[in-house]
Amino acid sequence: MDNPMQVKGMTNSHLLMQGFDYLDAASVEDAVTWLAQYNGGARLLAGGTDLIVMMKMERANPRAIINIGHIPGLNEIKANPDGSVSIGALVSIHTLATDAMIHQRYPALAEACGSFGSTQIEVMGTIGGNLCNGSPAADTAPVLLTLCAEVTLAGSSGRRSLPLEKFFLGPGKTALQPDEMLVEITLPASSPGSTSVFLKASRVAADLAIASLAISLSRRAGRISECRVAMGSVAPTPMLLPRVADALIGCVYSPELAAEAGALAAEAIAPIDDVRASGWYRRQIANVMLQDALQLAWDHLAASKPPSMPRRASIPVNGHHALSIAPVMKSGERQEIELKVNGRIAKVWVAPNELLLNVLRGKLELTGAKYACGIGECSACTVQVDGKPMLACLVLAASAVGKDIVTVEGLQDPQSGELDWVQRNFIDNTAFQCGYCTPGLIMATKGLFNEIVDPSEEQIRHYLRGNLCRCTGYASVMRAVMGSATPQE
Ligand SMILES: Cc1cc2nc3c(=O)[nH]c(=O)nc-3n(C[C@H](O)[C@H](O)[C@H](O)COP(=O)(O)OP(=O)(O)OC[C@H]3O[C@@H](n4cnc5c(N)ncnc54)[C@H](O)[C@@H]3O)c2cc1C
Ligand code: FES
Ligand code: FES
Numbered sequence: 001m002d003n004p005m006q007v008k009g010m011t012n013s014h015l016l017m018q019g020f021d022y023l024d025a026a027s028v029e030d031a032v033t034w035l036a037q038y039n040g041g042a043r044l045l046a047g048g049t050d051l052i053v054m055m056k057m058e059r060a061n062p063r064a065i066i067n068i069g070h071i072p073g074l075n076e077i078k079a080n081p082d083g084s085v086s087i088g089a090l091v092s093i094h095t096l097a098t099d100a101m102i103h104q105r106y107p108a109l110a111e112a113c114g115s116f117g118s119t120q121i122e123v124m125g126t127i128g129g130n131l132c133n134g135s136p137a138a139d140t141a142p143v144l145l146t147l148c149a150e151v152t153l154a155g156s157s158g159r160r161s162l163p164l165e166k167f168f169l170g171p172g173k174t175a176l177q178p179d180e181m182l183v184e185i186t187l188p189a190s191s192p193g194s195t196s197v198f199l200k201a202s203r204v205a206a207d208l209a210i211a212s213l214a215i216s217l218s219r220r221a222g223r224i225s226e227c228r229v230a231m232g233s234v235a236p237t238p239m240l241l242p243r244v245a246d247a248l249i250g251c252v253y254s255p256e257l258a259a260e261a262g263a264l265a266a267e268a269i270a271p272i273d274d275v276r277a278s279g280w281y282r283r284q285i286a287n288v289m290l291q292d293a294l295q296l297a298w299d300h301l302a303a304s305k306p307p308s309m310p311r312r313a314s315i316p317v318n319g320h321h322a323l324s325i326a327p328v329m330k331s332g333e334r335q336e337i338e339l340k341v342n343g344r345i346a347k348v349w350v351a352p353n354e355l356l357l358n359v360l361r362g363k364l365e366l367t368g369a370k371y372a373c374g375i376g377e378c379s380a381c382t383v384q385v386d387g388k389p390m391l392a393c394l395v396l397a398a399s400a401v402g403k404d405i406v407t408v409e410g411l412q413d414p415q416s417g418e419l420d421w422v423q424r425n426f427i428d429n430t431a432f433q434c435g436y437c438t439p440g441l442i443m444a445t446k447g448l449f450n451e452i453v454d455p456s457e458e459q460i461r462h463y464l465r466g467n468l469c470r471c472t473g474y475a476s477v478m479r480a481v482m483g484s485a486t487p488q489e
Pocket of ligand 1: 043044045046047048049050051052053089090093115116117118121124125126127128129130131132133137138139140176180181182183206207208209375376377
């Protein structure tokens with residue numbers, strides 16, 4: 001039957017209309033057993049920033065969703081004794097963007113993760129989801145390809161590892177079998193005298209790449225001794241460019257060498273025309289990006305230090321929360337769950353497909369978090385989950401059990417009714433016009449101050465880049481946020 005919410009091909013992105021079973025995995029074994037039982041009909045849910053959007057847009061219609069977000073041990077970054085680094089599949093993009101060890105050893109990975117559409121998407125999205133979605137535009141993919149990453153997959157018959165370059169098979173297609181999940185990504189030790197650079201061209205900050213490029217480079221005796229180059233958004237899968245790398249190895253950097261390599265990169269890719277850019281433009285930009293990235297990498301090596309850390313960060317890797325929900329909820333069933341919202345426990349009945357934003361607004365009458373795009377692009381629905389800004393329009397209510405949720409209503413002192421200092425600064429600076437984006441901006445600003453005590457203007461602009469204001473009142477918002485940097489009593 002046609003979806004009654006669809007009008008002439010347009011989808012209502014406020015609701016998740018499809019029915020599905022919801023299963024909450026407590027271990028990798030749970031997840032792969034259920035994957036096998038549904039025999040290709042189930043999808044894993046990590047951060048949901050691809051999956052929930054695809055379901056809302058009716059591009060995915062799984063019979064079951066298996067939440068892997070509560071599985072312990074998958075959200076850790078481990079430095080191994082042999083110098084390699086293992087990254088769990090649930091490590092968030094934001095953690096990678098701000099982790100000091102990643103920044104020091106694999107600067108291009110931190111750079112790529114810091115280039116995502118918004119801070120909220122970085123906080124919710126995981127590295128495992130980025131790779132397993134199989135998008136040619138996945139920003140971590142070109143970097144991980146140049147770093148010789150290996151992926152570990154777990155299935156019902158055990159674990160296997162394969163080089164990342166064998167993982168991507170086509171748009172949306174990966175080497176994962178129906179009963180398999182990605183558990184870990186391993187990066188070989190970064191050798192002294194090596195560096196990596198990531199560049200991305202996009203129409204606006206909060207957009208997928210028109211083209212992205214990563215290069216890893218080692219220098220010995222004044223020459224390029226090792227090199228790998230990879231690009232995203234220029235072919236059906238993220239791709240290595242071995243001919244370009246071969247042309248650079250053994251050479252001394254010069255602008256002429258860079259120009260030759262740029263021309264080779266433009267030839268080696270297989271771009272298409274789409275809404276973001278034409279194939280012709282992608283070839284031009286590949287040429288320029290290769291030249292820029294090569295020069296940057298060479299300069300880093302000459303300076304023998306990685307680029308400075310883009311921003312100070314102290315958000316810990318996600319903690320594990322006890323579950324208070326039956327692990328299985330069948331499609332169409334409803335279950336009473338407990339949500340901790342603004343310091344209080346609220347009991348609500350939900351179906352598997354109910355979104356946190358609907359529950360907050362409709363059932364708990366907390367209408368501060370706003371509905372707008374419904375697909376992660378405007379941040380009007382930002383709330384804090386465990387102290388971090390997240391988009392309530394992309395969170396399944398059942399998956400929020402055990403989390404500490406704060407909405408804009410929760411910032412006010414419950415006894416005196418006094419507003420939070422950030423709210424007061426927004427008022428004092430008239431940092432609103434229609435006010436629709438204001439609660440989202442305030443909640444994102446609170447997330448910023450949870451993470452960075454005294455942010456610079458550049459850090460503020462970067463952190464809030466995904467919070468769109470339709471009235472374009474950004475100048476007064478900047479004044480309010482900068483004025484909030486020092487809390488006033
Ligand atoms: C507004 C917006 C902006 C975005 N900007 C960017 C951007 O700039 N760059 C970019 O690269 N991406 C971007 N994305 C896409 C998305 O945020 C990332 O791909 C993100 O890393 C996905 O991670 P997730 O945990 O949310 O994945 P999910 O949505 O949970 O999962 C994605 C897919 O991978 C599968 N999956 C997840 N984890 C595993 C696992 N461990 N094993 C097997 N399968 C798994 C899921 O079943 C699903 O099919 C953007 C998305 C939105 C909505
Ligand atoms: S309504 Fe959630 S991001 Fe736009
Ligand atoms: S003040 Fe109107 S949308 Fe921002």
